[in-house]
Amino acid sequence: MASIVLSPVPAPSSSSSSTSTAPSVASPATSVTEPEVEVLEETFHTINHLLQSRAKGHHGDDPIVAYPSSGTDYTYYTPLQLNTFVEAASVHYAKSIPQRQSSEDPVQVVGLLAPSDFEYLITLLAVSRLGHTVLLLSTRIAEDAYVSLIENTKATFLITYSSFQTMGEKVAERTGIIQQPLLAREDYDSPSTATLSLPSAHLDGAIEAKHVCWIIHSSGSTGHPKPIYQTHSGALRNYANNFGLRGFITLPLFHAHGISCLFRAVHSEKLIYMYNANLPLTAPNLLSTLEEHPEIEILYAVPYALKLLSESAEGLQMMARLELVMFGGSACPKPIGDKLVQNGVRLVSHYGTTETGQLMTSFRERDDLDWDYVRPGPSLLPYLRWEEQMPGIYELCVLEGWPSKVASNRPDNSYATKDLFEKHPTKANAWRYYARLDDTLVLENGEKANPLIIEGVARNDPNVAEAIAFGANKPRLGLFLIPSVNSHCKTEDELIETVFPSIERCNAELPAYAYISRDMIHVLPPDAVYRKTDKGTVIRSAFYRDYQEKIDQIYDAEDASGDQLLEGGELVAFLRQQLLAVAPAIDPSTLEGTTDVFSLGVDSLQSIRLRTTILRTLDIGGNKLSQNFVFEHPSLQAMADELTRLRLGQGPAEQIPVEDRMAGLIEKYSSNFKIHASVPRDREGEHIVVTGATGSLGAHVVAQLAQLEHVKTIYCLVRANSRETAFRRVHQSLRTRKLSYSMTPAAERKIVALPADLSNPIRLGLDEVIYDHLVHAVTAVMHCAWSVNFNWSLESFEASCIAGTRHLLDLCLDARGPRPARFAFCSSVSTVARTPGQWVPEALPDTLSCAQGMGYAQSKLVTEHIVNRAAQQTGMTARVLRVGQIIADTIRGIWNTTEAIPMIFQTAETIHALPQLDDILSWTPVDVIATSVIELTLAPVAGDVVNVTNPTLNHWTRDLLPLLRQAGLEFEELPPRGWLQRLRDSNQDPDANPPIKLLEFFASKYDHDRPNRALLYDTKLAVAAAPALREAGGLTPDLVTRFIRYFRTHCWTTSPNAKTTLQPAREVIILTGPCGSGKSTAAHALAEQFNLSVIEGDDLHSPAAREKMANGTPLEDRDRWDWLAHIRGAVMDRLQHSTMLGVAVTCSALRTVYRDELRRLSDLLDFPVAVTFLLLSIRDREQLKKRMVDRSAMEDHYMQSSMVDSQLAILEEPMLSEGDVITLDAGRDKADMLEEVKGVVQGILHL
Incomplete structure (x- = not known):
C-alpha cells in the first residue's frame, strides 16, 4: 500500500559538514564569544516573521529543533517543517480563533495550558501566526491564579491539553473564557494536513512589532501571579542576544528563560534539543541525550538538573565536554557549582527576568573560576543602577531604554528587580547573586514557594512564638517552630502534633511543591537567638546564614541509610x-x-x-x-x-529488548481467561458494544449499526464522568461528521452512551447494575478505540489499551447466552509494516519485530496476539481486523486536505502539473471500512485475522491521473523530477502556493531513481466475509470528483470556487417539518437561549397564499417558489444588518427541492454562511391536528388543522446526500424536545 506522509528529517550525524542538514561537532572554545545585542542585518517584525524567514532562508531544510518521538529518541525538524506544521495548526485553530486579516483587527489574548512539548511549541507559534497574543500558563499554579491571569489579561480563549480539561472547565465557568482542546500531533502532521493554508493577511510590520507576542507570568509566590507583557520587538531583540551554539534545553517554554533559549536557537539558526516533557528530569534521561548527541555544545538547565548530573563521574565528564553549561531559574548552590568548575565544566550563570529579558551571564575566560559572578556587557552598563539596600548588598534596577525591558515599577520608568547582589571584592563589574528582596524560597527544581502563608498559619497558634520556613535550593520545604514562653506543650513532638492539623489544612490550598510534611517540621529552643528588624520580624537572609549548619543537617539526614533488611x-x-x-x-x-x-x-x-x-x-x-x-x-x-x-x-x-517486553505483555494478558457459562438468551436481535465512537471510524460504525433493523441497541463506551457527558460526546461526534443528519429518531434512540474506564478491571468502571444489564444484553463488541499517540512507549499503552482489550474480552465471556459475545479488534497495518518481502498474509506475523518501531504499532500487535489467544483458548469468536489506509467517505468526499497527497493534487492548480508516479494505491473510503468492520464482526464464519484493505489496487499514473482530469483538474503530466523542478521554480510564497511548503519532503520521496517498496495484503478471508470490501472497487470518477470538489470549494484558495476567508460562518438554523410540529416554539426557545434572531416563515406568505391555506387549499409549487425567495431575502437582510450569531427560521421545507432553494443562502453573500435544517419529525396525524386546533384557538392562526394531511402527503424524508438535515423526534414531551433542539444548536454554534 503506497502512502505519502510528511516525515521528519533524518537524525543528524556528528561527522557531517556544517553546511548539510546535519549539525557538525562542537566548535573550538575560542570561537565562543560573549553575546551582545547588535543592530541586525535583517529586521524581523514578529515571531511569525522570524519563523517564515528562517523557513525560506538558506538553512530552511537544516534541522533547527529536535524533540523526542518517545523517550530520548529524537526526531529532527527543519524550519520548513515547523512552518508547515504551524500553517496546518493555524488553519485548525482559526476555525475557533479568528485570524487577523489586517493590523486594524483586534488582537486577542489566547491562554495556553499544556505540557511543554512539541505540540505546545506548534500551538504557540500557530496562535502567533493568527496574529494574536499567547498567554503562557504554568502547569503548576492554582485555579484562582489561572482565573486572575485570564481576567487581568482579558483573555478570550483557553487552549488546554486533555489532562487539564477539568481545570479548564472550572476556569471557563468562572471567567466565561472559551475553552479549546490542544491539537493532537495528527491534526497538523499527517498526510491529510499538509495542504492546509491560511488566507493571506495584510499586516503592517511596524505596527505588529509593537503588539504583545507573549504574556508570561510571575510565580505568584507573594500573591496572584502577575502578567508580564513581551512585545514582538522586545522579544526579538532579546533573542538576538545569543552564543550561536547548538543547545539542549531542559526548561519548559512557559518559563521566560525556556522560551528565550528556544527562540535564540531559531534566531541564530542553531539546532536545539528540547527535553521530553513526558519524562521525569533524571540523570539517566539527561545523560542519554548528551551521550547520543555529541553535536550538543551548550546545556541550558535549572540547578536541579546540574545537581543530578554532578552526582556521577559520567555526568561530570559529559558536562566538561560541552562548550558551555548555562543555568537559570534559580541560584545554583555553591558546592555544586564549585564541584562542576573544579571538574572542568565551563559553568555559566544566566541572569535575567521576565520583565527585562536576558541581562548578564558569568561568561568568562576558562581560567577564571568565578562562575557565580555575573558581568554586565558594555551595551547593558548604561541601563543599570545599583541601589544599596544593606552594607555591601545592592538591588538591581534596569533603566528605561533597555531594548528588551517590557515593564516598569518606578516613577522614572525603571524596573526594580528586587534581586540583591554583592560586589566581587577585587574584580570590577562582577556581581554575585545574594537573595530576593522579598521572601520567596526557590527550590532546587526552580519552583518558587512563598513561606509567609505557612509561617502565618503556624505563628497563629498560641504555643508558637515564631515560625520560619526554609528550603532554598533544596528538594522540599521545611519549617522551624520556636515555642512561645507560655506554650502548654511539654515536648517538641507535642508542639508539632498541636500545630500540624492547621498546617495540613493550609497544605491543601497550596501548590504541591510548597507542601510542608510532618517530618520536615523541627523545633528550636524557646531561647533561640535570631536577628530581627526594628519591627520584630525575622531577617530571613540572616537567619538562614546563622542556621545553615542546622538546615544542612536536616537534609543530610534524609540521605542517611536505615538498617532494616527486607526482601x-x-x-x-x-x-x-x-x-x-x-x-x-x-x-x-x-x-x-x-x-x-x-x-x-x-x-x-x-x-x-x-x-x-x-x-x-x-x-x-x-x-x-x-x-x-x-x-x-x-x-x-x-x-x-x-x-x-x-x-x-x-x-x-540491562534494558530488555522491546520484543521481549511485548512477549511479556502477551503472556500477562493471555492467561486465565474466564470460562463462559452457556445459558439460553432471553432477548432477540443484536445488542452491540462499540468503543471509539468519538473517533472517525467508530462514529461511522455506530451510525451504520443504528440503521440496521436487526440491531436493537448500540452501547457506546466513552471516557466521561457522567451519562450526560458521554451522551453529548457521542452525539457531537456523529453531528461533526454529519452522520446523525440522516438518522431517523428511532435509529438514534438505539444509541446508548455509557461513561466507562476500559482500564478498570472491575466492570470497566461501570455501575454494577449497568454492567449486569450489558452482560445480559451484549451479543458483540466492536473495539475501535485506541490512544493515538505516536510518542508513547509500549508500556504507556498497557493500562488504557492493552489491559482495556482484555477487560472487553472478559465482558464477552461474561455474556449471558449460549456462546460468548463476538469480539472484533480494529488493529492497524502498522503492526506488519516491517514484514520482509512484499506480501502480508492474513495471519499473525512470524515475529514481533514486524511491527513498526513505535509504541502504537507494538501495542496493537501485542493485542492482536491476545485476541487470537482468547479465540484459541476459549473457543469464542474473537477476530483481528487489520485496517489499512482510510480516505474520504463516499457520500460527501470529505478528506483532510493537509495530507501530502491532496497537496500534490493542489499542484495541478498552482503549477498546472502533476507527477507521473509509479505508486500502487490501496485507498478505502471510511464508510466502506465501517461497513466491512460490521460485516466481519457479525459474520458467522470469517478468518481470525483479516486484512481490511482494499483488494482493488490502482496505479497513480495509469488510473488516478485520468480520473483527476475528469474531475476538472487541468494539468500537465511530468516525470517526478521534472515536476519537482517546476515546483522549485514556482512561486515561493506558501500562501499563494501551499505545496511549496513540502518541496523538500517531495524531493526526499521522488528525487531519486530507487524503486518504491509497497506491501501488498492478502484479503481473501476478508472479502469472503465482507461484501462491502469485496465490492468496494478502486477509485471511481464519482469518488474522485467528490473529494476534488470538496478540496476546491473548502480548501484551495487558488481555486475559483474556494472560500477566501476563514472567518467564522454565520449560522442559519432552519426549523422544518409539517404544521403543528413545534417549529415556532423551538425557534423562540433558541432565540431566548442563544444570541439568535427569529424569522417566522408563515409571516412571509403572500395574502393570496394565506387565503388559500385559510380555506384549506394546499399551496402549489409556484406559490412556494415566491415564498422561499422572500425567506431568502429576509435572511440575507437580517444577516447583513445584525450582529447576532445567526438566524433561526421557521419554514416547513417539506421537499428536498424546497430545501435546495434555501441552501442557496450559502453562496449569495460575501461572507461565509452555514445552513442547517432541523427536521421536527412527527407522523401522528391526530397529534398534529390537535396541536393545530389548540394553536388556532390561542392565536387565531390562519393555518387550519385540515392542512395536516396535505403536508404529510408531500413530506420527503431527507436523502442520504442531504448531510445538512438533522432529524429530531418532535412527538415527545415538549420540554424534552426543546432540550434536544437546544443541545443540537449549541453544538452547531460551538458554544
Whole structure:
C-alpha cells in the first residue's frame, strides 16, 4: 500500500559538514564569544516573521529543533517543517480563533495550558501566526491564579491539553473564557494536513512589532501571579542576544528563560534539543541525550538538573565536554557549582527576568573560576543602577531604554528587580547573586514557594512564638517552630502534633511543591537567638546564614541509610504501605505491584517523601539512592528490584529488548481467561458494544449499526464522568461528521452512551447494575478505540489499551447466552509494516519485530496476539481486523486536505502539473471500512485475522491521473523530477502556493531513481466475509470528483470556487417539518437561549397564499417558489444588518427541492454562511391536528388543522446526500424536545 506522509528529517550525524542538514561537532572554545545585542542585518517584525524567514532562508531544510518521538529518541525538524506544521495548526485553530486579516483587527489574548512539548511549541507559534497574543500558563499554579491571569489579561480563549480539561472547565465557568482542546500531533502532521493554508493577511510590520507576542507570568509566590507583557520587538531583540551554539534545553517554554533559549536557537539558526516533557528530569534521561548527541555544545538547565548530573563521574565528564553549561531559574548552590568548575565544566550563570529579558551571564575566560559572578556587557552598563539596600548588598534596577525591558515599577520608568547582589571584592563589574528582596524560597527544581502563608498559619497558634520556613535550593520545604514562653506543650513532638492539623489544612490550598510534611517540621529552643528588624520580624537572609549548619543537617539526614533488611514480598508490602501513607488519595484496590504509580496521581513531592522514608528505614548497602528514584522505577516491583540490586551490590540491569517486553505483555494478558457459562438468551436481535465512537471510524460504525433493523441497541463506551457527558460526546461526534443528519429518531434512540474506564478491571468502571444489564444484553463488541499517540512507549499503552482489550474480552465471556459475545479488534497495518518481502498474509506475523518501531504499532500487535489467544483458548469468536489506509467517505468526499497527497493534487492548480508516479494505491473510503468492520464482526464464519484493505489496487499514473482530469483538474503530466523542478521554480510564497511548503519532503520521496517498496495484503478471508470490501472497487470518477470538489470549494484558495476567508460562518438554523410540529416554539426557545434572531416563515406568505391555506387549499409549487425567495431575502437582510450569531427560521421545507432553494443562502453573500435544517419529525396525524386546533384557538392562526394531511402527503424524508438535515423526534414531551433542539444548536454554534 503506497502512502505519502510528511516525515521528519533524518537524525543528524556528528561527522557531517556544517553546511548539510546535519549539525557538525562542537566548535573550538575560542570561537565562543560573549553575546551582545547588535543592530541586525535583517529586521524581523514578529515571531511569525522570524519563523517564515528562517523557513525560506538558506538553512530552511537544516534541522533547527529536535524533540523526542518517545523517550530520548529524537526526531529532527527543519524550519520548513515547523512552518508547515504551524500553517496546518493555524488553519485548525482559526476555525475557533479568528485570524487577523489586517493590523486594524483586534488582537486577542489566547491562554495556553499544556505540557511543554512539541505540540505546545506548534500551538504557540500557530496562535502567533493568527496574529494574536499567547498567554503562557504554568502547569503548576492554582485555579484562582489561572482565573486572575485570564481576567487581568482579558483573555478570550483557553487552549488546554486533555489532562487539564477539568481545570479548564472550572476556569471557563468562572471567567466565561472559551475553552479549546490542544491539537493532537495528527491534526497538523499527517498526510491529510499538509495542504492546509491560511488566507493571506495584510499586516503592517511596524505596527505588529509593537503588539504583545507573549504574556508570561510571575510565580505568584507573594500573591496572584502577575502578567508580564513581551512585545514582538522586545522579544526579538532579546533573542538576538545569543552564543550561536547548538543547545539542549531542559526548561519548559512557559518559563521566560525556556522560551528565550528556544527562540535564540531559531534566531541564530542553531539546532536545539528540547527535553521530553513526558519524562521525569533524571540523570539517566539527561545523560542519554548528551551521550547520543555529541553535536550538543551548550546545556541550558535549572540547578536541579546540574545537581543530578554532578552526582556521577559520567555526568561530570559529559558536562566538561560541552562548550558551555548555562543555568537559570534559580541560584545554583555553591558546592555544586564549585564541584562542576573544579571538574572542568565551563559553568555559566544566566541572569535575567521576565520583565527585562536576558541581562548578564558569568561568561568568562576558562581560567577564571568565578562562575557565580555575573558581568554586565558594555551595551547593558548604561541601563543599570545599583541601589544599596544593606552594607555591601545592592538591588538591581534596569533603566528605561533597555531594548528588551517590557515593564516598569518606578516613577522614572525603571524596573526594580528586587534581586540583591554583592560586589566581587577585587574584580570590577562582577556581581554575585545574594537573595530576593522579598521572601520567596526557590527550590532546587526552580519552583518558587512563598513561606509567609505557612509561617502565618503556624505563628497563629498560641504555643508558637515564631515560625520560619526554609528550603532554598533544596528538594522540599521545611519549617522551624520556636515555642512561645507560655506554650502548654511539654515536648517538641507535642508542639508539632498541636500545630500540624492547621498546617495540613493550609497544605491543601497550596501548590504541591510548597507542601510542608510532618517530618520536615523541627523545633528550636524557646531561647533561640535570631536577628530581627526594628519591627520584630525575622531577617530571613540572616537567619538562614546563622542556621545553615542546622538546615544542612536536616537534609543530610534524609540521605542517611536505615538498617532494616527486607526482601521479596515483604519489601513490596513495605513500599505499598509507605506509598499509601504519603499519597492517601490513591485507591488501594488500584495499586498493584506493576502499576505505574504516576498513573494513579502521585506527584513529585510525594515521590521525594517516599524516597526519604525508604532511605531512613532500609539498608541499601551503603549505596547512593538517586534523587529521582521513584521516577526512574515507577512501580512497587521496579522499586523493590532496584533496592535489592543496590543492597547486593549488583550491576545495573540491562534494558530488555522491546520484543521481549511485548512477549511479556502477551503472556500477562493471555492467561486465565474466564470460562463462559452457556445459558439460553432471553432477548432477540443484536445488542452491540462499540468503543471509539468519538473517533472517525467508530462514529461511522455506530451510525451504520443504528440503521440496521436487526440491531436493537448500540452501547457506546466513552471516557466521561457522567451519562450526560458521554451522551453529548457521542452525539457531537456523529453531528461533526454529519452522520446523525440522516438518522431517523428511532435509529438514534438505539444509541446508548455509557461513561466507562476500559482500564478498570472491575466492570470497566461501570455501575454494577449497568454492567449486569450489558452482560445480559451484549451479543458483540466492536473495539475501535485506541490512544493515538505516536510518542508513547509500549508500556504507556498497557493500562488504557492493552489491559482495556482484555477487560472487553472478559465482558464477552461474561455474556449471558449460549456462546460468548463476538469480539472484533480494529488493529492497524502498522503492526506488519516491517514484514520482509512484499506480501502480508492474513495471519499473525512470524515475529514481533514486524511491527513498526513505535509504541502504537507494538501495542496493537501485542493485542492482536491476545485476541487470537482468547479465540484459541476459549473457543469464542474473537477476530483481528487489520485496517489499512482510510480516505474520504463516499457520500460527501470529505478528506483532510493537509495530507501530502491532496497537496500534490493542489499542484495541478498552482503549477498546472502533476507527477507521473509509479505508486500502487490501496485507498478505502471510511464508510466502506465501517461497513466491512460490521460485516466481519457479525459474520458467522470469517478468518481470525483479516486484512481490511482494499483488494482493488490502482496505479497513480495509469488510473488516478485520468480520473483527476475528469474531475476538472487541468494539468500537465511530468516525470517526478521534472515536476519537482517546476515546483522549485514556482512561486515561493506558501500562501499563494501551499505545496511549496513540502518541496523538500517531495524531493526526499521522488528525487531519486530507487524503486518504491509497497506491501501488498492478502484479503481473501476478508472479502469472503465482507461484501462491502469485496465490492468496494478502486477509485471511481464519482469518488474522485467528490473529494476534488470538496478540496476546491473548502480548501484551495487558488481555486475559483474556494472560500477566501476563514472567518467564522454565520449560522442559519432552519426549523422544518409539517404544521403543528413545534417549529415556532423551538425557534423562540433558541432565540431566548442563544444570541439568535427569529424569522417566522408563515409571516412571509403572500395574502393570496394565506387565503388559500385559510380555506384549506394546499399551496402549489409556484406559490412556494415566491415564498422561499422572500425567506431568502429576509435572511440575507437580517444577516447583513445584525450582529447576532445567526438566524433561526421557521419554514416547513417539506421537499428536498424546497430545501435546495434555501441552501442557496450559502453562496449569495460575501461572507461565509452555514445552513442547517432541523427536521421536527412527527407522523401522528391526530397529534398534529390537535396541536393545530389548540394553536388556532390561542392565536387565531390562519393555518387550519385540515392542512395536516396535505403536508404529510408531500413530506420527503431527507436523502442520504442531504448531510445538512438533522432529524429530531418532535412527538415527545415538549420540554424534552426543546432540550434536544437546544443541545443540537449549541453544538452547531460551538458554544
